[in-house]
Amino acid sequence: MxxxxxxxxxxxxxxxxxxxxxxxxxxxxxxxxxxxxxxxxxxxRYPHGHSVSRPVGFGAVKILPIPVLSNNYSYLVIDTGSGRAAVVDPSDPLAVQAAIEEEGVLLEAILCTHKHWDHSGGNAALCQQHGSCKVYGSALDAVPELTNPLTDKERVSVGRLSFEALATPGHTAGHVAYVLDAAPFGGPPCLFSGDLLFLAGCGRLFEGSPETMLASLDVAVGLGEDTLLWPGHEYALECLSFASLLELDNPALERKLRWATQQRQEKRSTCPSTIGEEKTYNPFLRTHRRELQEALGLTRRGGEPRDAFRARVLKEVRRRKDLYKAT
Ligand SMILES: [Zn+2]
CATH class of the missing domain: 1.20.5 (Single alpha-helices involved in coiled-coils or other helix-helix interfaces)
Structure with missing residues (x-):
């Protein structure tokens, strides 16, 4: 006692x-x-970035992941037809500027997922260098240099590229995820998820309840299975290792963990995965699954609404993940 x-x-x-x-x-x-x-x-420590990443292209769209800080990713998204580009979460302005120069593109927009410095710290320096560059994000977050506050589902155009901004609070009150519509170029939708969703993980609940985060994660799941996930951090190995402690008998999880271990041994990036894949092993997207609920020792109370129970499952997974990280 x-x-x-x-x-x-x-x-x-x-x-x-x-x-x-x-x-x-x-x-x-x-x-x-x-x-x-x-x-x-x-x-x-990482003069050439923490990981080796490779660009992905569909028709006239090129997505270039830029490894920055010790585990963050910025993304340069280019309309190769017009030479115009947007950058998602430019935390290290030097690394992003080097990529802009190498690609020879015009930076039109900074798409900021949230205010944390490891996502927004390069906004000011890049704006100084690129006078016409606009900064998008939520007015609910104190995004540095914000010029264009966004509302949920608002669209942002850069050259022929079209992004949809999705309000996805939980990690911060004003967290925004961006979805590039690559259909006109023959590609799948691309979700730039910031600290909402990682490969096998989700962001910490600094400014939102489990209910809020659950609703935001459901928005990501609703984008469809072929959606490519481009997260804000390289956390795959840690998240998959944690997930495998919860679900001991999940072949999809075992496979992905084996693959990620090999990738990381060679310092290769693990992005992108897909929403379809994430649903098979990411515990934060599996709150409805009985095997996970049982592993956590949680059962639905009589009369408890389904989403209230799922939020309780999410809260417990998050609590255990926080403890796992602290050890
Ligand atoms: Zn953050």
Whole structure:
């Protein structure tokens, strides 16, 4: 009993500390200074980026993942016909500028998923260099240099490219995911998910409830199975390893973990996966699955609405993932 009380107090304190640290990072200049140090250290440690990535193209669309910081991805999305481009989450402006110069494109838009510095830290420097570049994002997040606040389902055009902005709160209050419609070029939809969804994982719930995050993840799932997932971080190995502790008998998960282990041994990027694939192994998209609920020891209460139960499952997966990361 005493032990239980102590444990309760310890967990409460840890939670408060976590919130305090998050507040400093997200709302004060300390966060910016921390980011600057992160950029400097990552440039020294990974002069050519943390991973080897390759561009993907459909007709006149070219998507170039740019590995930045120690595990982030920015994406340069190019309309090769007009030479116009957008960049998603340019955290290291030097790496992004180098890609812009190498491709010889005109930067028209920064598509910012959320305010965290490791996604938005390069906005100011790139805007200075590219006077006509617009910055898109949510007015609910304090996105640096924001020029074009977006509403849910609003469209952004860059050359012949068309993106749809989807309000996907949970990680932050104003988190936005972007979907490129590649159908006119014969390609599948491309989801730039920021910190909403990763390969086998999802973002932490800093500014939203499990219910909010569940609704946002459902929006991603609703995009269809062939949708390519381009996440904000290279977290595949850690997320798949964690998932395999929850579901011990999932062949799709085992296969993906084997594949990702090999990819990462050779420092190759694991992006993109597809929403269809993610549904087979990503525990955050499997809250409706009995095998996962049983593994967590959770059962639906009498009269409990289905989504309320799924949110409870999501909360438990997230809690265990946070503990897994802390060890
Ligand atoms: Zn974030």
């Amino acid at each position: 005493i032990q239980g009380d102590l444990l309760g107090l310890g967990m409460g304190q840890r939670e408060n500390q976590k919130q305090a640290r998050y507040s400093l990072y997200a709302h004060t200049r300390l966060g910016y200074l921390f980011y600057k140090r992160q950029v400097k250290k990552a440039r020294e």
